[in-house]
Amino acid sequence: MLKLDGIATFVAVAESGSISEAARRLHLSKSVVSERLADLEQVLGAQLLHRTTRKLSLTEDGAAFLEKSARILREVDEAQSEMAQRRGSLVGPLRISAPVTFGRMHLAPALMPFLRAHPGIELTLELDDRRVDVASEGYDGVVRHGALADSRLVAWTLARSRRQLVAAPDYLARHGMPESIADLRRHRGIFYTNRGVADWQFQQGAELLAVRAAHALRVNNGDVMRDAAEAGLGIALLPSFIAGAAIRSGALAVVDVGLPAVEEFIYVAHPEGRRPSAKLRAMADALKVAFGDPPYWEV
Template identity: 35%
Template sequence: MDRIDAMRAFVTVVTEGSFTRAAERLNMSPQLVSKYVSRLEDHLGARLLNRTTRKIHLTEAGSRYAQRAQLVLDDIDDMDSQLTDLQQNAQGLLRISAPVSFATLHLAPLLCRFQRTHPAVSIDLQLNDRKVDIVEEGFDIALRIGHLKSSSMIAKLIAPVRLIMCAAPAYLEKHGTPSSPDELKNHRYLRYSYMEDNTGFSINEWLQPAGYQQTGDMLSNNGQILVSAAIEGAGIIIQPSFICGPAIAAGKLKVVLPQHEPEPMGLYAVYAHRKLLASKVRCFIDFMEGYFSNPPYWDNFD
């Protein structure tokens, strides 16, 4: 027996005053309504109604149970209504995980415009370059950059991301500008420590055909630091265009071997489920799609 259905049948009989009218309201047969009430009485071990051919009368137990049952059903209906609102109207707390540099440089305008469109949504943005566990850590969406491997997560491509090899003009003047991959072995490199784990791109594999030997390199888990170091002439970097693009446009960095640019990556919105997606998540994904355009504005340095 479904106790909620039985409880609703009993309360409806009480409020309507008969099994027939209760059946019409519940869109079921009078026999099924009567069966629900009888099974509820059997479950409780108490008579709730005294029935005559014309009327029904509440027992003392029935009167008490009807009051409490109505409160329970009202709470259930209210809970269902609130959940429906969450699904149909963008509201509530949206928890987002995003890469540090991308979020710092490009995410604030998007979030502000999204909230102007959906003012009932609050945002908790957490910046971290490691791969968070969306489900375990309670995130609605994770923004990730790279060549994503297959997984149980759903991934939506938001924008392409180019990887650019570049260095300061002063560095290239001093150490020479490579004209072919074979000449890369004579240079110093500024390396992003999460590059291979997060993006699937391995700078070591990319440089290996040139016979490169790692000497005097710099390693950091922050791309903006590496771009700043490259501007100071510390070496060559391979960084996403959304970080190094402004420095290239300003002439502070110069593209190296543009004809050998690595395969582009992607900016993805990753989330746990496609079905029964909360409206706040669905609206945010729809808002991001096309926001940065293709090619994105950060590639306007060529």
């Protein structure tokens, strides 16, 4: 007889590509995960995975079973959520990915009251600055800042986000205050690696102007970018949710080149074609209220 926990284990292994990672997600030992997979294959009478010392891959039967298994799990979760809603509560697992700096500074504090109000929700929040594949890695949703790069995702806006050029007063005293886009090209920049080389984009009417400067530092974390700017290494284009406090304290000064940076947003996204759970909708609504409009972190 097929067991739901065996199906869930198979889906976790297939999505993560690793028994170890699936065990971490499911909070199980690797031996339990392996045992459940073996039981499932025995009940089905089919091999679902090719196992080697280096990696796991789906067999033809495994690929066919995965599609239906994932749908079964979603429908069970939706049924559970619907029943909970009928009783006026939200229950069950919710797995979210978010960037490290925003997650630490703003998302986590906003989630605490939401989780207190809905103690039946089992939230897993994974902070990671890389662009995760929401569908294949088993996330219910992803909180991100910036442009939506994946067309397979449906996004709900949580808050507006304003980015500003900033630098330490010491750096500006040594190198001068840039007053135009042309001036910027002669300065040293601190860049966010996950956005590529053309991250400095400014709005001039209907046009977008991309600016490249010599790079002093390229890094994949906003906290480090702010610290590097405060240390006088160069100019950084940072969202106000990261740089706001440093601007208010005087540790960083705003660099005005006459054009605003392209407007961006904080959003939560879920896979296209997959009905978002009531838990995800409720979380998004709570975050909108917590962040405000305009958001509380704007200078």
